[in-house]
Amino acid sequence: MEEKTVMAIDLGGTQIKLGLVRGGEILCSMQMESQAAKGLGPRLREVERCVRGLLEEASLTASDLAAVGIAIPGIVDTDHNQILKINDKYNDAPTLDLTAWAKNTWNLPLMLENDTRSALLGEWRYGNGKGVNNVVLMNLGTGIGTSAVMNGKILRGKHFQAGILGGHFMVNLKGDQCNCGNYGCAEAEASTWNLQKIVQRYPEYSDSLLFDRPQIDFKVIFQLAAAQDPLAQLVSTECLEVWSACALNMIHAYDPEILILGGGIMGSRDIILPYIQQKVNGNAWATWGEVRVLEASLINTAALLGVSSLVY
Secondary structure (H helix, E strand, C coil): CCCCEEEEEEECCCEEEEEEEECCEEEEEEEEECCHHHCCHHHHHHHHHHHHHHHHHCCCCHHHEEEEEEEECEEEECCCCEEEEECCCCCCHHHCCHHHHHHHHHCCCEEEEEHHHHHHHHHHHHCCCCCCCCEEEEEECCCEEEEEEECCEECCCCCCCCCCCHHHCECCCCCCECCCCCECEHHHHCCHHHHHHHHHCCHHHHHCHHHHCCCCCHHHHHHHHHCCCHHHHHHHHHHHHHHHHHHHHHHHHHCCCEEEEECHHHHHHHHHHHHHHHHHHHHCCCCCCCCEEEECCCCCCHHHHHHHHCCC
Protein backbone atom coordinates (compact mmCIF):
# COMPACT_ATOMS: atom_id res chain seq x y z
CA MET A 1 0.00 0.00 0.00
CA GLU A 2 1.32 3.44 -0.93
CA GLU A 3 2.43 5.58 2.00
CA LYS A 4 0.43 8.70 2.61
CA THR A 5 1.96 12.12 3.03
CA VAL A 6 2.39 13.80 6.43
CA MET A 7 2.30 17.53 7.06
CA ALA A 8 5.28 18.03 9.40
CA ILE A 9 5.83 21.23 11.41
CA ASP A 10 8.96 22.04 13.42
CA LEU A 11 8.32 24.90 15.86
CA GLY A 12 11.77 26.39 16.36
CA GLY A 13 12.65 29.37 18.50
CA THR A 14 13.43 31.63 15.53
CA GLN A 15 11.94 29.78 12.55
CA ILE A 16 8.96 27.52 11.99
CA LYS A 17 9.76 24.88 9.37
CA LEU A 18 7.01 23.13 7.44
CA GLY A 19 7.25 20.23 5.04
CA LEU A 20 5.25 17.58 3.24
CA VAL A 21 6.93 14.25 4.01
CA ARG A 22 6.34 10.87 2.43
CA GLY A 23 8.34 7.75 3.22
CA GLY A 24 11.33 9.62 4.60
CA GLU A 25 11.42 12.07 1.69
CA ILE A 26 10.54 15.76 1.95
CA LEU A 27 8.43 16.56 -1.09
CA CYS A 28 8.48 20.33 -0.50
CA SER A 29 9.15 22.65 2.41
CA MET A 30 9.28 26.25 3.55
CA GLN A 31 9.90 28.26 6.69
CA MET A 32 8.49 31.34 8.39
CA GLU A 33 9.50 33.53 11.31
CA SER A 34 8.37 32.00 14.58
CA GLN A 35 7.76 35.20 16.60
CA ALA A 36 7.81 32.70 19.48
CA ALA A 37 7.71 35.40 22.17
CA LYS A 38 4.19 36.31 21.02
CA GLY A 39 2.92 32.76 21.49
CA LEU A 40 1.84 29.96 19.18
CA GLY A 41 -1.86 30.81 18.94
CA PRO A 42 -1.32 34.01 16.94
CA ARG A 43 0.87 32.14 14.41
CA LEU A 44 -1.55 29.32 13.63
CA ARG A 45 -3.34 31.34 10.95
CA GLU A 46 -0.05 31.92 9.15
CA VAL A 47 0.83 28.23 9.53
CA GLU A 48 -2.47 27.37 7.86
CA ARG A 49 -1.69 29.71 4.97
CA CYS A 50 1.72 28.12 4.49
CA VAL A 51 0.28 24.62 4.58
CA ARG A 52 -2.18 25.54 1.86
CA GLY A 53 0.71 26.84 -0.22
CA LEU A 54 2.67 23.61 0.19
CA LEU A 55 -0.37 21.51 -0.72
CA GLU A 56 -0.85 23.58 -3.85
CA GLU A 57 2.84 23.25 -4.75
CA ALA A 58 2.64 19.46 -4.41
CA SER A 59 -0.75 19.23 -6.20
CA LEU A 60 -2.29 17.65 -3.10
CA THR A 61 -5.26 18.31 -0.85
CA ALA A 62 -5.74 17.73 2.88
CA SER A 63 -7.53 14.48 2.06
CA ASP A 64 -4.25 13.16 0.64
CA LEU A 65 -2.56 13.56 4.03
CA ALA A 66 -2.33 10.95 6.76
CA ALA A 67 -1.79 13.30 9.71
CA VAL A 68 -0.23 16.50 11.01
CA GLY A 69 3.00 16.06 12.98
CA ILE A 70 4.30 18.87 15.20
CA ALA A 71 7.71 19.02 16.90
CA ILE A 72 7.87 21.59 19.71
CA PRO A 73 10.56 22.59 22.26
CA GLY A 74 8.76 21.49 25.40
CA ILE A 75 7.78 18.52 27.55
CA VAL A 76 5.04 16.73 25.63
CA ASP A 77 2.51 14.18 26.86
CA THR A 78 2.48 12.04 23.72
CA ASP A 79 -0.38 9.91 25.05
CA HIS A 80 -2.78 12.87 25.10
CA ASN A 81 -1.09 15.24 22.61
CA GLN A 82 -0.66 17.86 25.33
CA ILE A 83 2.22 20.26 25.90
CA LEU A 84 2.95 20.07 29.62
CA LYS A 85 5.75 22.62 30.00
CA ILE A 86 7.64 25.03 27.78
CA ASN A 87 10.30 27.62 28.60
CA ASP A 88 10.41 31.21 27.31
CA LYS A 89 8.87 30.55 23.89
CA TYR A 90 5.35 29.74 22.71
CA ASN A 91 4.29 30.20 26.32
CA ASP A 92 0.61 29.84 25.44
CA ALA A 93 1.17 26.38 23.94
CA PRO A 94 0.10 24.36 27.03
CA THR A 95 -3.32 26.06 26.87
CA LEU A 96 -3.93 25.22 23.18
CA ASP A 97 -5.90 22.21 21.96
CA LEU A 98 -3.79 21.41 18.92
CA THR A 99 -5.59 18.11 18.39
CA ALA A 100 -8.84 20.03 17.88
CA TRP A 101 -7.03 22.55 15.65
CA ALA A 102 -5.75 19.79 13.34
CA LYS A 103 -9.19 18.16 13.28
CA ASN A 104 -11.18 21.33 12.70
CA THR A 105 -8.78 22.84 10.16
CA TRP A 106 -7.70 19.80 8.14
CA ASN A 107 -9.85 16.92 9.41
CA LEU A 108 -6.61 15.16 10.31
CA PRO A 109 -5.20 13.41 13.40
CA LEU A 110 -2.26 15.02 15.21
CA MET A 111 1.09 13.60 16.31
CA LEU A 112 2.89 15.81 18.83
CA GLU A 113 6.47 15.31 20.06
CA ASN A 114 9.38 17.15 21.68
CA ASP A 115 11.60 18.78 19.05
CA THR A 116 14.94 17.21 20.02
CA ARG A 117 13.32 13.81 20.37
CA SER A 118 11.88 14.33 16.88
CA ALA A 119 15.33 15.31 15.58
CA LEU A 120 16.83 12.13 17.02
CA LEU A 121 14.07 10.06 15.43
CA GLY A 122 14.98 11.61 12.09
CA GLU A 123 18.71 10.95 12.52
CA TRP A 124 18.09 7.44 13.85
CA ARG A 125 15.77 6.39 11.04
CA TYR A 126 17.21 8.29 8.10
CA GLY A 127 20.56 9.84 9.05
CA ASN A 128 23.80 9.08 10.89
CA GLY A 129 22.07 6.95 13.54
CA LYS A 130 20.49 4.56 11.04
CA GLY A 131 21.09 0.91 11.88
CA VAL A 132 22.22 1.61 15.46
CA ASN A 133 19.86 0.78 18.33
CA ASN A 134 21.51 2.86 21.06
CA VAL A 135 22.06 6.52 20.15
CA VAL A 136 22.04 9.87 21.96
CA LEU A 137 21.73 13.34 20.43
CA MET A 138 22.97 16.69 21.70
CA ASN A 139 21.78 19.80 19.85
CA LEU A 140 24.02 22.78 20.64
CA GLY A 141 22.27 26.04 19.87
CA THR A 142 20.24 28.64 21.71
CA GLY A 143 20.11 26.03 24.48
CA ILE A 144 21.25 22.41 24.70
CA GLY A 145 18.66 19.89 23.57
CA THR A 146 19.12 16.16 24.11
CA SER A 147 17.37 12.86 23.51
CA ALA A 148 18.10 9.13 23.58
CA VAL A 149 17.24 5.88 21.86
CA MET A 150 17.84 2.77 23.99
CA ASN A 151 17.54 -0.78 22.74
CA GLY A 152 15.75 0.39 19.61
CA LYS A 153 13.14 2.51 21.40
CA ILE A 154 12.89 6.27 21.75
CA LEU A 155 13.14 7.14 25.44
CA ARG A 156 10.22 9.08 26.95
CA GLY A 157 9.74 7.92 30.55
CA LYS A 158 6.73 7.89 32.85
CA HIS A 159 6.39 11.68 32.83
CA PHE A 160 7.72 12.24 29.28
CA GLN A 161 10.96 13.86 30.52
CA ALA A 162 13.42 11.01 29.98
CA GLY A 163 16.36 11.87 27.75
CA ILE A 164 15.41 15.45 26.91
CA LEU A 165 16.76 17.32 29.94
CA GLY A 166 20.47 16.71 29.35
CA GLY A 167 21.01 20.45 28.97
CA HIS A 168 20.10 20.69 32.64
CA PHE A 169 22.75 18.30 33.88
CA MET A 170 24.51 20.35 36.56
CA VAL A 171 28.17 20.75 35.64
CA ASN A 172 29.14 23.62 37.99
CA LEU A 173 27.59 23.79 41.45
CA LYS A 174 28.78 27.39 41.82
CA GLY A 175 27.73 28.46 38.36
CA ASP A 176 25.12 30.80 36.89
CA GLN A 177 21.44 30.37 37.57
CA CYS A 178 19.72 28.60 34.70
CA ASN A 179 16.30 29.47 33.30
CA CYS A 180 15.09 26.25 34.94
CA GLY A 181 15.92 27.67 38.40
CA ASN A 182 18.93 25.48 39.19
CA TYR A 183 22.55 26.64 39.20
CA GLY A 184 25.36 25.53 36.93
CA CYS A 185 23.33 23.64 34.32
CA ALA A 186 25.20 22.94 31.08
CA GLU A 187 22.83 25.36 29.32
CA ALA A 188 23.60 28.18 31.72
CA GLU A 189 27.34 27.57 31.41
CA ALA A 190 27.66 27.15 27.63
CA SER A 191 24.76 28.09 25.39
CA THR A 192 23.84 31.05 23.24
CA TRP A 193 21.05 32.42 25.42
CA ASN A 194 23.51 33.11 28.28
CA LEU A 195 26.66 33.81 26.25
CA GLN A 196 26.66 37.59 26.66
CA LYS A 197 26.53 37.21 30.45
CA ILE A 198 29.21 34.51 30.38
CA VAL A 199 31.59 36.80 28.50
CA GLN A 200 30.90 39.92 30.55
CA ARG A 201 31.66 38.29 33.89
CA TYR A 202 35.39 38.18 33.08
CA PRO A 203 37.54 41.21 34.02
CA GLU A 204 39.35 40.76 30.68
CA TYR A 205 36.16 41.67 28.82
CA SER A 206 36.91 45.41 28.55
CA ASP A 207 40.27 44.68 26.88
CA SER A 208 38.93 41.98 24.57
CA LEU A 209 37.98 42.24 20.90
CA LEU A 210 34.59 40.97 22.11
CA PHE A 211 33.95 44.27 23.86
CA ASP A 212 33.13 46.15 20.65
CA ARG A 213 30.88 43.44 19.21
CA PRO A 214 27.19 44.45 19.33
CA GLN A 215 26.14 40.81 19.32
CA ILE A 216 28.15 37.83 20.53
CA ASP A 217 27.50 34.29 19.34
CA PHE A 218 29.67 31.21 19.15
CA LYS A 219 30.71 31.94 15.58
CA VAL A 220 32.28 35.17 16.85
CA ILE A 221 33.81 33.40 19.85
CA PHE A 222 35.57 30.80 17.71
CA GLN A 223 36.64 33.36 15.08
CA LEU A 224 38.26 35.59 17.69
CA ALA A 225 39.77 32.62 19.49
CA ALA A 226 41.47 31.73 16.19
CA ALA A 227 42.69 35.34 16.05
CA GLN A 228 44.38 34.81 19.45
CA ASP A 229 42.01 36.96 21.51
CA PRO A 230 42.74 35.74 25.08
CA LEU A 231 39.18 36.01 26.38
CA ALA A 232 37.66 34.33 23.31
CA GLN A 233 40.19 31.52 23.72
CA LEU A 234 39.30 31.14 27.40
CA VAL A 235 35.53 31.14 26.81
CA SER A 236 35.73 28.74 23.85
CA THR A 237 37.82 26.27 25.87
CA GLU A 238 35.51 26.45 28.88
CA CYS A 239 32.43 25.90 26.70
CA LEU A 240 34.10 22.93 25.00
CA GLU A 241 34.73 21.53 28.48
CA VAL A 242 31.07 22.02 29.44
CA TRP A 243 29.81 20.35 26.26
CA SER A 244 32.23 17.49 26.86
CA ALA A 245 30.96 17.08 30.44
CA CYS A 246 27.38 17.05 29.17
CA ALA A 247 28.31 14.46 26.53
CA LEU A 248 29.94 12.25 29.16
CA ASN A 249 26.86 12.52 31.36
CA MET A 250 24.67 11.46 28.43
CA ILE A 251 26.95 8.52 27.70
CA HIS A 252 27.03 7.37 31.33
CA ALA A 253 23.26 7.75 31.68
CA TYR A 254 22.13 6.06 28.45
CA ASP A 255 24.96 3.74 27.30
CA PRO A 256 24.94 4.62 23.58
CA GLU A 257 27.14 3.39 20.75
CA ILE A 258 26.93 6.75 18.97
CA LEU A 259 26.71 10.36 20.14
CA ILE A 260 25.31 12.71 17.47
CA LEU A 261 26.01 16.44 17.71
CA GLY A 262 23.69 18.90 15.96
CA GLY A 263 22.52 22.49 16.24
CA GLY A 264 23.68 25.85 14.93
CA ILE A 265 26.90 25.91 16.94
CA MET A 266 28.14 22.98 14.85
CA GLY A 267 29.20 25.55 12.27
CA SER A 268 32.44 25.19 14.26
CA ARG A 269 32.40 21.41 13.80
CA ASP A 270 36.11 21.24 12.94
CA ILE A 271 36.92 22.32 16.50
CA ILE A 272 34.01 20.81 18.43
CA LEU A 273 33.92 17.26 17.03
CA PRO A 274 37.57 16.28 17.64
CA TYR A 275 37.62 17.98 21.04
CA ILE A 276 34.58 16.09 22.34
CA GLN A 277 35.68 12.82 20.71
CA GLN A 278 39.04 13.09 22.50
CA LYS A 279 37.32 13.77 25.84
CA VAL A 280 34.95 10.85 25.31
CA ASN A 281 37.79 8.51 24.38
CA GLY A 282 39.74 9.50 27.48
CA ASN A 283 37.00 9.78 30.09
CA ALA A 284 33.86 7.83 29.15
CA TRP A 285 33.22 4.67 31.11
CA ALA A 286 32.75 2.40 28.12
CA THR A 287 34.61 -0.82 28.81
CA TRP A 288 33.23 -2.39 25.62
CA GLY A 289 34.94 0.12 23.29
CA GLU A 290 34.66 3.75 22.18
CA VAL A 291 31.52 5.80 21.63
CA ARG A 292 31.67 7.41 18.20
CA VAL A 293 30.97 11.15 18.06
CA LEU A 294 29.34 12.16 14.78
CA GLU A 295 27.87 15.33 13.36
CA ALA A 296 24.15 15.30 12.60
CA SER A 297 23.61 14.61 8.90
CA LEU A 298 20.11 16.12 8.64
CA ILE A 299 20.78 19.60 10.02
CA ASN A 300 17.61 21.33 8.79
CA THR A 301 15.25 18.41 8.24
CA ALA A 302 15.73 15.88 11.07
CA ALA A 303 12.76 17.02 13.19
CA LEU A 304 10.43 17.11 10.17
CA LEU A 305 11.43 13.60 9.16
CA GLY A 306 11.34 12.36 12.74
CA VAL A 307 7.90 13.62 13.70
CA SER A 308 6.46 12.37 10.40
CA SER A 309 7.85 8.90 11.12
CA LEU A 310 5.59 8.65 14.19
CA VAL A 311 2.56 8.36 11.91
CA TYR A 312 3.58 4.93 10.58
